[in-house]
C-alpha cells in the first residue's frame with residue numbers, strides 16, 4: 199500500500215462528515231452528501247453514468263434519497279483496504295476502498311497537481 203492510500207487517522211462523524219489523514223500527510227474532509235453521491239457500488243455507478251448529460255452539467259443528478267439529511271448508520275472497515283458504509287436511506291452496498299476515497303478527495307480535486315512549480319509566463 200502506498201502512503202497516499204494509507205489512512206493514519208480516520209474520523210467519521212455519522213451525521214456530518216468523514217475526515218481522513220493519509221500517511222503522506224494529506225488531509226481530506228468528505229461531506230456525507232459527497233460520499234453518498236459517489237457511492238462506488240455497481241447500482242450507483244450506473245445511475246451516475248445514465249444521468250450524465252451530453253453538455254456541461256449544470257446540475258448533477260445524484261443517486262440516493264435526499265429528502266432527509268443523509269447520515270451514516272454504520273461503518274465498518276473491510277479488511278485493511280476499504281470502508282463499508284451503511285446509509286440512512288438503507289443503502290449499504292458501497293465499499294469505499296481507500297484508493298477510491300483518495301481519488302475523490304475534494305481537496306485533491308481542486309488543488310494543484312503535486313509538484314507543480316508554475317511557469318515563467
Ligand SMILES: [Zn+2]
Pocket residue numbers: 237238239240241242243289291292
Ligand atoms: Zn450505491
